[in-house]
Amino acid sequence: MPKDHGIGASSKRREDVRFLTGKGTYTDDMNIAGQTYAVMVRSSVAHGRIVSVGTSAAEGMPGVLAVFTGEDFAAVGGNPAGWLINSRDGTPMREPKRPVLAHGKVRHVGDAYAAVIAETYQQAKDAAQAIADASVIEELPAVVNMAEAVANASNRVHDEIPDNLCFDWGWIEDNRAKVDAAIKSAPHVTTLELVNNRLVPNAMEPRASIGEYFPGTGDYKLTTTSQNPHLTRLLVAAFVMGIPENKLQVVAPDVGGGFGSKIYHYGEEALVLAAAKKLARPVRWTAERSESFLTDAHGRDHVTKIELASDKEGNFIAFRTETLANVGAYLSNFSTATPTFLHGTLMSGPYKVPNVYVNVKTVFTNTAPVDAYRGAGRPEATYSLERVIDKMCRELGLDPFEVRRKNLLTPDQFPYQSPVGLMYDTGNYQATLDKVCEMADVAGFEKRRAASAAKGKLRGMGLSTWIEACGIAPSNLVGVLGSRVGLYDAATVRVNATGNLSVMVGAHSHGQGHETVFAQIVADKLGVPESSVEIVHGDTARIPFGMGSYGSRSLAVCGTAMDKALDKIIAKGKKIAAHMLEAAEGDITFGDGKFSVAGTDKAKTFGEIAFSAYVPHNYPLETLEPGLEETAFYDPANFTYPAGAYICEVEVDEGTGKVDVVAFHCADDFGNIMNPMIVEGQVHGGVGQGIGQALCEFTTYDENGQLLTGSYMDYAMPRAEDVPFYNVDYSCQTPCTHNPLGVKGCGEAGAIGSPPAVVNAVIDALQRGGHTHVTHIDMPVSPSRVWTAMNA
Amino acid sequence: MTKVSMTVNGRAVSAETEGRTLLSAYLREGLRLTGTHVGCDTSQCGACVVHVDGKPVKSCTVFAQDVAGADVRTIEGMANADGSLGVIQQAFQDHHGLQCGFCTPGMVMSAAALLAENPKPTEHEVRHYLEGNICRCTGYHNIVKAVMAASGQDVSALAAE
Ligand code: FES
Ligand code: FES
Numbered sequence: 031m032p033k034d035h036g037i038g039a040s041s042k043r044r045e046d047v048r049f050l051t052g053k054g055t056y057t058d059d060m061n062i063a064g065q066t067y068a069v070m071v072r073s074s075v076a077h078g079r080i081v082s083v084g085t086s087a088a089e090g091m092p093g094v095l096a097v098f099t100g101e102d103f104a105a106v107g108g109n110p111a112g113w114l115i116n117s118r119d120g121t122p123m124r125e126p127k128r129p130v131l132a133h134g135k136v137r138h139v140g141d142a143y144a145a146v147i148a149e150t151y152q153q154a155k156d157a158a159q160a161i162a163d164a165s166v167i168e169e170l171p172a173v174v175n176m177a178e179a180v181a182n183a184s185n186r187v188h189d190e191i192p193d194n195l196c197f198d199w200g201w202i203e204d205n206r207a208k209v210d211a212a213i214k215s216a217p218h219v220t221t222l223e224l225v226n227n228r229l230v231p232n233a234m235e236p237r238a239s240i241g242e243y244f245p246g247t248g249d250y251k252l253t254t255t256s257q258n259p260h261l262t263r264l265l266v267a268a269f270v271m272g273i274p275e276n277k278l279q280v281v282a283p284d285v286g287g288g289f290g291s292k293i294y295h296y297g298e299e300a301l302v303l304a305a306a307k308k309l310a311r312p313v314r315w316t317a318e319r320s321e322s323f324l325t326d327a328h329g330r331d332h333v334t335k336i337e338l339a340s341d342k343e344g345n346f347i348a349f350r351t352e353t354l355a356n357v358g359a360y361l362s363n364f365s366t367a368t369p370t371f372l373h374g375t376l377m378s379g380p381y382k383v384p385n386v387y388v389n390v391k392t393v394f395t396n397t398a399p400v401d402a403y404r405g406a407g408r409p410e411a412t413y414s415l416e417r418v419i420d421k422m423c424r425e426l427g428l429d430p431f432e433v434r435r436k437n438l439l440t441p442d443q444f445p446y447q448s449p450v451g452l453m454y455d456t457g458n459y460q461a462t463l464d465k466v467c468e469m470a471d472v473a474g475f476e477k478r479r480a481a482s483a484a485k486g487k488l489r490g491m492g493l494s495t496w497i498e499a500c501g502i503a504p505s506n507l508v509g510v511l512g513s514r515v516g517l518y519d520a521a522t523v524r525v526n527a528t529g530n531l532s533v534m535v536g537a538h539s540h541g542q543g544h545e546t547v548f549a550q551i552v553a554d555k556l557g558v559p560e561s562s563v564e565i566v567h568g569d570t571a572r573i574p575f576g577m578g579s580y581g582s583r584s585l586a587v588c589g590t591a592m593d594k595a596l597d598k599i600i601a602k603g604k605k606i607a608a609h610m611l612e613a614a615e616g617d618i619t620f621g622d623g624k625f626s627v628a629g630t631d632k633a634k635t636f637g638e639i640a641f642s643a644y645v646p647h648n649y650p651l652e653t654l655e656p657g658l659e660e661t662a663f664y665d666p667a668n669f670t671y672p673a674g675a676y677i678c679e680v681e682v683d684e685g686t687g688k689v690d691v692v693a694f695h696c697a698d699d700f701g702n703i704m705n706p707m708i709v710e711g712q713v714h715g716g717v718g719q720g721i722g723q724a725l726c727e728f729t730t731y732d733e734n735g736q737l738l739t740g741s742y743m744d745y746a747m748p749r750a751e752d753v754p755f756y757n758v759d760y761s762c763q764t765p766c767t768h769n770p771l772g773v774k775g776c777g778e779a780g781a782i783g784s785p786p787a788v789v790n791a792v793i794d795a796l797q798r799g800g801h802t803h804v805t806h807i808d809m810p811v812s813p814s815r816v817w818t819a820m821n822a
Numbered sequence: 823m824t825k826v827s828m829t830v831n832g833r834a835v836s837a838e839t840e841g842r843t844l845l846s847a848y849l850r851e852g853l854r855l856t857g858t859h860v861g862c863d864t865s866q867c868g869a870c871v872v873h874v875d876g877k878p879v880k881s882c883t884v885f886a887q888d889v890a891g892a893d894v895r896t897i898e899g900m901a902n903a904d905g906s907l908g909v910i911q912q913a914f915q916d917h918h919g920l921q922c923g924f925c926t927p928g929m930v931m932s933a934a935a936l937l938a939e940n941p942k943p944t945e946h947e948v949r950h951y952l953e954g955n956i957c958r959c960t961g962y963h964n965i966v967k968a969v970m971a972a973s974g975q976d977v978s979a980l981a982a983e
Contacts, residue, residue, distance in 0.1 A: 152840070
């Protein structure tokens with residue numbers, strides 16, 4: 031019987047009711063008395079020297095209240111990178127300043143160099159256009175292509191960085207010689223060059239920020255579309271604006287998706303705060319979608335050469351990769367961690383392979399900043415591995431299922447120290463592989479292929495097995511690896527006098543359903559109804575602290591902090607019960623929402639204990655404090671390691687090259703499951719994005735650095751017709767060994783495992799259809815690329 | 823500025839507009855009905871879909887003055903008279919057809935328009951009809967399921983093929 035409440039139940043989401051009735055409160059929905067409107071003046075060239083900013087054009091225009099330029103922020107700090115990476119030679123990465131508004135030079139199309147504040151949005155927009163028209167920007171040659179950026183030293187994104195290189199990173203440098211030797215002496219080496227296509231995250235809610243300043247107290251308030259309000263507060267306060275942290279409240283209300291793009295602090299947030307102070311009025315800014323395309327941090331954009339050394343039977347001996355990773359014009363907050371520690375550390379996948387070496391050169395270009403997008407580095411690692419393995423199988427005439435099966439780590443090998451620095455705590459990769467084969471009816475493929483052939487379609491099947499490190503992360507480990515922040519989380523459980531609860535959590539929900547799931551966990555543990563638990567998130571004034579939601583960390587890290595705070599509540603409740611029941615504290619047990627004296631029928635309900643905590647008429651105050659509220663911070667001992675196996679089946683139209691994904695099967699191990707309905711939804715969403723990357727999404731700049739795919743007319747978002755129903759299973763469960771909930775995280779899985787499964791299926795279809803010369807097609811495998819490959 | 827009047831969710835309303843004021847802005851800023859969302863500037867995403875005289879319309883693509891006098895329905899007008907969720911809204915909750923909720927108003931309004939003209943759509947018909955509504959969160963699986971469930975079909979066994 032499935033549970034109907036608490037842990038493991040598919041409780042319906044409480045947040046849905048407001049979203050379904052139009053009562054959500056997203057940032058742009060807010061209406062604040064006296065509000066004014068900011069519009070940014072953005073560069074129309076990719077690279078240029080700012081000769082003059084035409085601010086005078088806006089003077090006297092109707093409604094204009096203030097104009098800001100880069101000059102106004104020249105004295106304040108820059109938006110920093112959150113992770114210091116050292117190059118192979120030990121030198122630290124190059125870190126150019128990222129100003130609030132561009133100063134001296136503009137470095138990508140959309141780079142804001144001025145901002146106008148006006149009484150209405152239209153007035154601000156008109157004035158911004160007038161300033162843009164009156165500004166003089168001397169266009170410089172754009173640095174767009176990564177290989178050329180590194181080769182052509184005379185053309186620099188940042189004048190002080192001669193080779194446009196941020197760093198040249200080796201992982202693990204000590205492995206390098208050994209890996210080179212292993213590859214040299216291996217019986218077989220498969221080489222593949224591939225592109226992990228640049229993506230625009232495209233959360234459906236565009237970014238928006240509202241700044242307020244309260245002159246009476248000197249307090250600031252920033253309402254913003256953030257996955258990570260405390261980090262934004264820290265960055266704005268300590269690094270960019272110099273506002274005392276205790277004078278800045280950051281609120282991230284309902285947020286319409288993030289996928290990474292809303293982790294980071296952006297210049298508009300500082301601008302609206304500075305403008306609010308100057309005008310002593312609220313200042314609001316909302317991106318148009320075209321601004322989102324130009325300025326939200328993009329994802330992926332790796333060019334990789336991977337080599338796989340093996341014996342003739344397909345036993346892996348070594349992996350070696352060389353990657354150029356684009357960081358765009360400036361370093362976004364996680365941009366240096368994404369292609370390194372979220373990528374190189376995963377380059378042994380779920381496999382036993384003794385020798386792995388990863389080299390990543392990170393390159394500045396005159397394009398939008400690139401940072402973590404759903405999966406962040408791990409999809410890139412998985413894609414490289416799973417594609418080269420399929421290519422090896424083809425070269426050696428081996429079965430891709432069997433090759434993976436014999437190279438996967440076996441359950442007796444855990445905990446497993448990988449050659450690239452991670453300690454996998456637990457897993458059973460054979461189980462998910464077996465499960466997905468059963469789900470996909472692999473044995474019946476030939477029949478389905480014949481049916482497709484009868485319709486004139488080529489059918490193929492693609493497999494990928496994947497692992498990720500998420501639930502980021504242990505602070506002591508990430509500190510060693512260069513992180514400038516800790517990656518713990520926090521929660522406060524406040525039991526109110528009438529027995530209901532307010533639980534303040536540092537994780538932020540922007541679609542994940544925390545308000546429901548976290549309440550399920552509280553209800554389960556305390557034996558109270560879910561409806562009596564309110565989850566509070568997204569407000570630095572109400573929540574102790576938090577590091578936000580990304581990297582599939584909410585439950586594994588913040589959920590554990592909450593669990594620990596609940597332990598403290600129970601411990602305090604036992605003290606109170608011992609007093610009320612006149613028993614020894616050690617004799618009190620807690621279960622089913624009751625504190626009882628062991629071996630007797632004497633008991634107090636949770637509600638009675640709560641009430642007593644706030645009406646402590648006869649408390650022994652020297653040993654028992656009134657009140658029932660506890661806070662816990664939790665820093666995990668390790669990452670978590672979800673893993674799984676995916677099978678995709680496609681049909682390819684030989685005449686047009688169009689690919690249809692006709693079946694998609696996922697067998698995942700997420701450890702314990704808190705709400706199956708929500709877990710399934712997370713996998714669906716991730717797979718949908720992965721199919722989008724594999725089949726249609728493509729971000730392209732021309733040689734002048736103009737974004738050619740800057741709207742939904744040019745950037746192909748997956749639509750309902752582009753994807754199938756997904757077949758999802760999470761019954762293979764090896765619970766995480768180091769958090770009490772046994773959870774691993776499920777948010778990124780689908781986006782990690784699916785792209786290689788799709789591309790492997792397409793190549794399989796073409797091979798089976800006689801196009802044996804086609805061994806690789808770069809994503810997106812669009813009709814024109816497939817057709818061209820077939821007919822090459 | 824011109825005063826534009828129309829009926830929204832059964833109520834007579836009016837608000838000041840410029841000639842360039844879009845219906846989406848009229849609803850969101852003029853009437854403070856912020857359930858209708860704006861997700862793009864090229865009429866592609868569908869977050870802004872409302873019904874104008876019974877037909878689904880992208881409200882970001884219509885000037886408010888051009889629909890003066892019309893009968894408009896928005897997501898705020900989709901619940902039952904007693905405030906409980908309407909059939910389509912309830913199906914979206916039951917089948918987890920939304921995550922961040924940003925595309926949801928447009929999805930529900932499009933789904934309502936579809937079911938009004940095609941009370942028992944197939945999976946393919948649902949997917950085809952929703953091609954003007956983008957969702958980044960759900961991978962569409964549970965949206966399609968919810969719409970089919972709202973039409974009274976048994977969706978318990980739906981999966982690929
Ligand atoms: S806002 Fe109307 S279609 Fe996107
Ligand atoms: S639920 Fe987030 S865009 Fe659809």
